[in-house]
Amino acid sequence: MRALTVAPGVANSARVEDVPEPPAEDGAILVRTRAVGVCGTDRDIVCGRYGWAPPGQSRLVIGHESLGTVEEAPPDSGVSVGDLVVGIVRRPDPVPCPSCAVGEWDMCRNGRYTERGIKERHGFGSQYFRIEPEFVVKIDAALGETGVLLEPASVIAKAWDHTERIGQRARSWYPKTLLVTGAGPVGLLAALMGAQRGLEVHVLDHHEHRAKRELVRRLGGAYHVDTLANLRFKPDVLMECSGAPSVVRDVLGNTAASGIVCLVGVTEPGHDFDVDVGALNRTMVLDNNTVFGTVNANRLHYEMAGGALQKADRNWLEAMITRREPAEHWTRSLQRQPDDIKVIVEFS
Ligand SMILES: [Zn+2]
Numbered sequence: 299m300r301a302l303t304v305a306p307g308v309a310n311s312a313r314v315e316d317v318p319e320p321p322a323e324d325g326a327i328l329v330r331t332r333a334v335g336v337c338g339t340d341r342d343i344v345c346g347r348y349g350w351a352p353p354g355q356s357r358l359v360i361g362h363e364s365l366g367t368v369e370e371a372p373p374d375s376g377v378s379v380g381d382l383v384v385g386i387v388r389r390p391d392p393v394p395c396p397s398c399a400v401g402e403w404d405m406c407r408n409g410r411y412t413e414r415g416i417k418e419r420h421g422f423g424s425q426y427f428r429i430e431p432e433f434v435v436k437i438d439a440a441l442g443e444t445g446v447l448l449e450p451a452s453v454i455a456k457a458w459d460h461t462e463r464i465g466q467r468a469r470s471w472y473p474k475t476l477l478v479t480g481a482g483p484v485g486l487l488a489a490l491m492g493a494q495r496g497l498e499v500h501v502l503d504h505h506e507h508r509a510k511r512e513l514v515r516r517l518g519g520a521y522h523v524d525t526l527a528n529l530r531f532k533p534d535v536l537m538e539c540s541g542a543p544s545v546v547r548d549v550l551g552n553t554a555a556s557g558i559v560c561l562v563g564v565t566e567p568g569h570d571f572d573v574d575v576g577a578l579n580r581t582m583v584l585d586n587n588t589v590f591g592t593v594n595a596n597r598l599h600y601e602m603a604g605g606a607l608q609k610a611d612r613n614w615l616e617a618m619i620t621r622r623e624p625a626e627h628w629t630r631s632l633q634r635q636p637d638d639i640k641v642i643v644e645f646s
Pocket of ligand 1: 390391394395396397398399403405406407408409410411
């Protein structure tokens with residue numbers, strides 16, 4: 299079968315090649331792939347900055363944002379032939395740590411987890427993949443191709459779940475305003491879930507993008523192309539999805555009292571700034587502010603994300619997918635174009 303592969307650690311090693319059929323040890327459920335989404339992690343892997351092949355192999359099948367149709371499933375697996383499904387990315391570490399032991403592999407404490415398409419396990423970017431029943435998520439068939447948004451949505455569902463749990467430290471905390479910094483697919487999904495919670499939504503972008511402005515408007519939100527300092531309001535919840543170091547610096551301490559800053563975007567090390575730590579600490583202590591980071595998602599978050607996508611306007615979700623590339627030319631999907639929001643690779 300055809301697969302999208304890379305040699306992790308080697309820049310520009312991406313190609314399409316024939317690989318063996320998915321091995322039985324990957325799981326009892328056989329899925330025919332419809333599409334995989336492309337994100338910054340994939341670009342980092344293709345550039346040679348990130349990613350690990352399975353032990354003893356030199357190449358990795360890429361693709362962790364999946365969507366496919368079940369072709370074979372045992373009777374007790376919870377899915378049936380024809381179901382639309384998405385694969386969970388992370389697998390628990392082998393020890394397992396206390397988090398992985400209870401199914402919270404997203405909170406792994408020892409870093410020995412594996413991830414499909416990223417870390418020591420082949421991904422979903424092949425004509426077929428196999429998966430274990432406990433790591434497959436069935437989604438509403440009506441979502442169609444927009445179901446490929448489930449994996450990025452699961453990361454944001456976790457971010458919202460944890461934000462709300464932290465907020466519950468005070469019985470009186472009812473957030474009213476949300477600011478999302480960064481208007482990529484993850485930022486826009488954060489805005490969607492904020493709107494679904496009834497919050498006043500603001501999205502801060504670094505340059506004008508008409509389609510993103512329209513998507514935010516359709517959520518009833520405000521789209522700003524500006525600096526944080528110019529916004530002149532302090533949100534109750536601030537979700538940092540840009541991963542831009544200067545934006546990360548600016549969001550710290552920049553919420554209303556009892557505010558929560560949730561860091562979702564990943565940054566490269568090596569960015570030094572002058573920061574008045576005294577003023578920052580003073581603000582955060584006197585205002586009971588919180589800053590926390592979050593990554594990945596467990597099964598519960600995939601299910602929450604499925605609910606959020608099901609509730610969303612289907613046309614809004616369709617508008618998130620701005621470009622489709624055929625698998626044979628998947629490397630085109632890695633080159634950013636000005637109109638891109640979510641780019642996906644389709645398998646015919
Ligand atoms: Zn673990």
